[in-house]
Amino acid sequence: MAEILIQNASHVLTMDDARREMAGVDIRIKDGVIAEIGHGLAGGAETVLASGCVVTPGLVNTHHHLYQTLTRAVPGGQDALLFGWLQTLYPIWSRFGPDEMFISAQVGLAELMLSGCTLTSDHLYLFPNGARLDDTIDAAAEIGMRFHPTRGAMSIGESDGGLPPDMLVEREEDILNDAIRLVDRFHDASEGSMCRVGVAPCSPFSVSRDLMRDAAILARDKGVMLHTHLAENDEDIAYSLEKFGCRPGQYAEDLGWTGDDVWHAHCVKLDGQEIDLFARSKTGVAHCPCSNCRLGSGIAPVRAMRDAGVPVGLGVDGSASNDAGNLVLEARQSMLLQRVSQGADAMSAREALEIATRGGAEVLGRSDCGQIAVGKRADLAIWDVTGIESAGSWDPAAIFLAGPTQVRDLFIEGRQVVRDGIVTTLDLPKVIERQNEMAQKLAS
Numbered sequence: 001m002a003e004i005l006i007q008n009a010s011h012v013l014t015m016d017d018a019r020r021e022m023a024g025v026d027i028r029i030k031d032g033v034i035a036e037i038g039h040g041l042a043g044g045a046e047t048v049l050a051s052g053c054v055v056t057p058g059l060v061n062t063h064h065h066l067y068q069t070l071t072r073a074v075p076g077g078q079d080a081l082l083f084g085w086l087q088t089l090y091p092i093w094s095r096f097g098p099d100e101m102f103i104s105a106q107v108g109l110a111e112l113m114l115s116g117c118t119l120t121s122d123h124l125y126l127f128p129n130g131a132r133l134d135d136t137i138d139a140a141a142e143i144g145m146r147f148h149p150t151r152g153a154m155s156i157g158e159s160d161g162g163l164p165p166d167m168l169v170e171r172e173e174d175i176l177n178d179a180i181r182l183v184d185r186f187h188d189a190s191e192g193s194m195c196r197v198g199v200a201p202c203s204p205f206s207v208s209r210d211l212m213r214d215a216a217i218l219a220r221d222k223g224v225m226l227h228t229h230l231a232e233n234d235e236d237i238a239y240s241l242e243k244f245g246c247r248p249g250q251y252a253e254d255l256g257w258t259g260d261d262v263w264h265a266h267c268v269k270l271d272g273q274e275i276d277l278f279a280r281s282k283t284g285v286a287h288c289p290c291s292n293c294r295l296g297s298g299i300a301p302v303r304a305m306r307d308a309g310v311p312v313g314l315g316v317d318g319s320a321s322n323d324a325g326n327l328v329l330e331a332r333q334s335m336l337l338q339r340v341s342q343g344a345d346a347m348s349a350r351e352a353l354e355i356a357t358r359g360g361a362e363v364l365g366r367s368d369c370g371q372i373a374v375g376k377r378a379d380l381a382i383w384d385v386t387g388i389e390s391a392g393s394w395d396p397a398a399i400f401l402a403g404p405t406q407v408r409d410l411f412i413e414g415r416q417v418v419r420d421g422i423v424t425t426l427d428l429p430k431v432i433e434r435q436n437e438m439a440q441k442l443a444s
Helices: 066-070 082-093 098-114 133-143 172-186 209-222 234-244 248-254 272-281 289-294 302-308 327-342 349-363 428-443
Strands: 004-009 011-013 025-030 033-038 046-049 053-057 059-061 117-124 146-153 198-201 226-230 262-266 284-287 312-314 380-384 409-412 415-419
Touching: 004 053, 004 380, 053 349, 059 312, 059 327, 059 349, 066 098, 066 117, 066 133, 066 428, 082 234, 098 117, 098 133, 098 415, 098 428, 117 133, 117 409, 133 146, 133 172, 146 172, 172 198, 172 209, 198 209, 209 226, 226 248, 234 248, 248 272, 272 302, 284 349, 289 327, 302 312, 302 327, 302 349, 312 327, 312 349, 327 349
Parallel strands: 004 046, 011 053, 059 117, 117 146, 146 198, 198 226, 226 262, 262 284, 284 312
Antiparallel strands: 004 025, 025 033, 053 380, 380 409, 409 415
């Protein structure tokens, strides 16, 4: 792999153990890792000038549904709460197949890259018409994204009292067997891995208690992580109390769904006892502020979680419940919502960046990512702060207060996947054209 020298960066926010910030420094990338950081380093085979730029670790996305980029702004779901929104979209998603999964994943991944994301999870929980998790894994491999796909599932359909239509649920035996196949084929636990697979039943209202328990056993037997939705809104809490006789946190703990190998999406409605449980067990949370606003779910208690020691990362959630997949917007929204609910000093721009980088890497179990330090993976975002968005800013490091929402350059495992604002690893206009054709066909 070529050696690259990022030269004369105006400001580097390392997010390393000391949270160092440096000015006018160079970063050498070699063999996919950060090899050297310092002033006046000798040139490498390729030089990338970064004067007038802020360099950060690549952002980390801890929750997404990539397939939903095909169903943005669907009229019937634009103003619905979570359950009504799902019921509007399930019939549309049932018409997807492998091509739809692949193209929607490529569009979603490219959108993330342009917002500075170098590592993303994905939660795919429906597999109509021959679609498989393999389709999204192939899309990520082609575009060059560091990927943590999770094998989701729904097993309780409407006829059994669940929310999803029967056409989208699977037999629990088939779900578990396919999870084993995917882990055996794609999961790479090594440092610098480009693909790790997780096990992820969709939610407590779409799978059985047995599947939740069996999934946890399977994941721990295979040494992979667990993921699901939890405590997303008031309807979610009411369902848990009615069906299980307890709050979602207790339900998760009873079934083995707490620990440092587990992360839950949303957690908007966690109470104090549940926050303490997650802090003690180091159970992670994927905070999805824009989606929580879009669906009217509420403001997650991120300040309380962070103060208690709960690992928290950011998630864009599915594009159908967000209508965007931009991690900069998520970080800014997270910061602003905590200020709305807790006061203007509740979260700084630097803390929001920490959550968006190192925080997300911790949630996904990636100690090799999320910071700029010698020996860590060369996942770097370069932000041009000479443009109008930063004009007049006194603090170039406060990019979530005044800064660009799109990267100039992006490196994943030392490979430049965005150059001058253009994705280098696929013909994005052609992919977008194909996606728009698919969306029109679905809408007809």
